[in-house]
Amino acid sequence: MSIPLISYRVTQLLCLLPVILGVVGTLLPSFGYFPVAGFHNLNIDYYNTLWQEPGFSSMVVVTLVSGCLATCIALLLTVTIFSVFYSTSSWKVWRSLLSPMLAFPHAAFALGMMFLVTPSGWYARFFAFFTSGLTSPPAWHTVHDTYGVTLGIILGLKELPFLILMTLSACNQVNVSQLLKVGQSLGYHPVYAWLKIIWPQLLPQMRLPIIAVIAYSFSVVDIAQILGPTTPPTLAVAIMQWFGSEQLEQRLLGSAGAICLLLLTGLLMLGWLVLERLLIGKDSRWLINGMRNRLSLGWQWLGHVTQWIVWGVWVTALLSIVLWAVSWRWRYPDILPSEYSLKVWFRYSEKLLTLLGTTWFLALGSAVIGLLLVLGLLEAKKAQQRYALSWLYLPLLIPQISFIFGFQWLLVSLNLDGTWVGVIWSHLIYVVPYICLALVGYFKHFDKRYLTVAILLSGRSQYSYWRIKIAMLLWPISFAVAVGVAVSVAQYLPTLFAGAGRVSTLTTEAVSLAQGADYRVTGVFALAQLVVPLVTYGCAFLIPYFIYRRFSMMRI
Amino acid sequence: MNKKGILQLQSISLYFGREPIIQGLNLTILPGEIVVLMGPSGCGKSTFLSALCGIVPDQFQFSGKVLLDQQDLTCLPLARRKIGMLFQDDLLFPHMSVKGNLAFALPQEINRRERHNQVIALLAEVGMEALAGRDPATLSGGQRARISLLRTLLAQPRVLLLDEPFSKLDQVTRSQFRQLVWSYTERYQLPTLLVTHDIADIPDHCSQVLQLPYMESTSC
Structure with a gap:
């Protein structure tokens, strides 16, 4: 068996086994079958208990509202940004902001947003400053609101860079500039050319990323814990609480909830497929109604306002984290801290260093292993066929909470729970598909003749592969490693479940600290969490830049 | 620099699905000799050269023997074939x-x-x-x-395969580059197979011109 084929099989085993066995391991307990804990009778009691659980319907509503809102906001923003700003001067800014936005861990972003939108947050302080009316924090339900609206909006903003990245990748398969010219020559405003000509071609290619956003938004736990409603919480948070209970029956209830969430997500995914067909299907009248300029100025204006709001939110989220991390005294309604200090850093230095080490080790470990697996995978002949790698994205399409419980039992039975190996494995389930997404287009479009020439010249296949193909693809590869690190750093549930309380990272710590009242400590941990992926993205940019600074064809 | 070699193609066939591109080609190229393969765009010229290197795309079927000084290259990996190849693009790293x-x-x-x-x-x-x-x-x-x-x-290749290496150059450069290539093939006595769709690329001293799809060989 060749190395690529081995890699293909190993990756299948590492990424699919946890998901498939994880879902089975969640499904069986949901029907009362959990032999290790002494439950042997198959029944639907736990589903009945779930329906009767106080607040269950509210949990479903909150999950639906926040999940749908997040998906809609992320998608609408992506459509607006591409339609209005593609190949304008703002486009360069968007492209250069993409890496830092992607690097921002979900939990850190949620904490930054918490610092902004809570009644005593930065926005309320600005409001108080300009209106001089609010001397004490207002009683606004800006976070933990009953229907999870804030959660949905913030999730949507966080998913935006992912959808932009995926759209950019999809744009490689559609001749955007030519189509834009054709559209404009037919009298269509660029915004309408995008909406009626380009997006209908992009949306089918965006199916997987959009479904991944749906799956993520419906099952997110860390952001929901920080910003979501608490009584009742979202279904995913409630399931996590049930899984964490000492009463075994509650864990079975959690399994039933996880399966319900899986079905709910599946329904929403089907809903998207139907909506996609309605939007861009052959019978879509709006595509051929001839409208080409109406409200185009309004679109432009809306695009610019949206752009500044999005940039403003991201920048202020980052700034608020930095300010809280170095503030010592920051009373309401002061806009800036009255006293700065690094005392909190020193107080937590030992813990911070330990967590930083653990987070780096896990992130780099999973990113490097993930990269090697993906490199092998992409060279496998099996991977060359269309849709051959579809299976790899399965973990992104299934709510994390719906298989993580079963996966934990797999780790327990392999004696891997609470070990580094177990945690890295749990991260690889996500790191591998994201690295593959980052690389697959580049490998597909790599001119194979370079490698043929190199092998003919050197007489050495392996040497040519590393010295020519990998070296020529160093930019995307280092970017993919950075993506892998960012994905690993962002993992909350996998670390929590696979780590079994024995492995903590900056993410798990930052989320648990978010429940506390001291924003300074939370700020310190959020900033430390942010540092890991940002430094990696910096290195991913600088290393190839310095290596290839002399070669103009190798610049981005 | 190079050891002189004789390139022999025996009973070579190349099919795209069921459609024959080359059928039963037997060809001997002596050291320093140039054989030209002509045909319209997309007829399989480049695929044929790739197949001689052992790279056959999935939709194609290749059969026959490629011998260099009686040594069968067919079962050798690309790295050990000692073939030199120039493409339409220069492919400088x-x-x-x-x-x-x-x-x-x-x-x-x-x-x-x-x-x-x-x-x-x-x-x-x-x-x-x-x-x-x-x-x-x-x-x-x-x-x-x-x-x-x-x-x-x-x-130090022992055979030279040229896949339209002149096609992207302007008229003046093209002519100079052609002369340079022919001077080196003669100097190193390399058996050379040139693929082109431009008659102007055919050197005066070429020994054979083959047309794709292959039916019969035509002497220059």
């Missing part, structure tokens, strides 16, 4: 300098100093030694083509 590109083709056993000397000597031979440290992207089309040829020759 964009992450290496001109010197790096040339040194890549030198055998592994040669030490660093010797590599440098050999590369500079070869560049000096064509009056391009000043370009040694340059980024390939900063060279003109003609310079890039010449570097690509020198790189191929440095690897």
